[in-house]
Amino acid sequence: MSRGGHANPEAGWELSHVEFQGFFRRHHRELARLAFVMLGDSDGADDLAADVMAAAWRRWDRVRAADQPLAYVRRMVVNMSRSRIRVLVRERDRVERMGAGSDEHLYGPDVPAIVDVRAALLRLPQRKRACVVLRLAFDLSEKETAQVLGIAVGTVKSQTAKGVAELTRLLAVERQPSGPRRATRGKAPRQLPRESP
Numbered sequence: 752m753s754r755g756g757h758a759n760p761e762a763g764w765e766l767s768h769v770e771f772q773g774f775f776r777r778h779h780r781e782l783a784r785l786a787f788v789m790l791g792d793s794d795g796a797d798d799l800a801a802d803v804m805a806a807a808w809r810r811w812d813r814v815r816a817a818d819q820p821l822a823y824v825r826r827m828v829v830n831m832s833r834s835r836i837r838v839l840v841r842e843r844d845r846v847e848r849m850g851a852g853s854d855e856h857l858y859g860p861d862v863p864a865i866v867d868v869r870a871a872l873l874r875l876p877q878r879k880r881a882c883v884v885l886r887l888a889f890d891l892s893e894k895e896t897a898q899v900l901g902i903a904v905g906t907v908k909s910q911t912a913k914g915v916a917e918l919t920r921l922l923a924v925e926r927q928p929s930g931p932r933r934a935t936r937g938k939a940p941r942q943l944p945r946e947s948p
Contacts, residue, residue: 774814788872788888789832789836789880789881789884791873795835826899882911883910883915887911
């Protein structure tokens with residue numbers, strides 16, 4: 752049997768190709784947006800979405816056989832995003848160890864609220880970020896989010912709640928007026944956590 756499960760290999764390939772093209776047209780933009788929110792970089796998100804779609808085509812028999820093919824491919828986006836973030840964190844750490852400073856560049860529109868939210872999202876641990884993004888930005892149900900991430904519904908609920916609370920705290924810190932901070936009765940100012948690999 753060929754790709755698509757047909758006895759005639761060429762007919763099976765053509766059917767699979769048409770199915771995949773339809774899937775691509777319907778979902779590529781959404782998957783690229785998910786990659787953008789996960790990575791915070793539009794160029795990297797476009798590259799990642801292209802890589803995911805290429806991988807989905809290579810595994811098209813498995814993707815189309817999944818209960819929810821879109822959830823299967825969303826999970827691929829989340830997993831590839833995690834891998835890319837780990838690589839970027841390792842690279843940043845190597846540069847810092849070499850003593851070179853790195854400038855942070857913000858991508859996208861220069862709207863303070865969007866920049867603040869994106870920066871706060873990037874500070875969340877990966878699982879919390881994925882839960883918040885899938886639940887709030889992509890409006891997936893708790894069950895759909897659990898399926899995409901391969902975790903329990905209860906974990907989605909708790910990670911989303913904790914993620915939203917942490918985002919709220921991070922955004923409150925971001926909105927504080929800049930300038931010299933006053934000492935708070937002998938306590939050192941709280942440091943924001945760095946994202947762990």
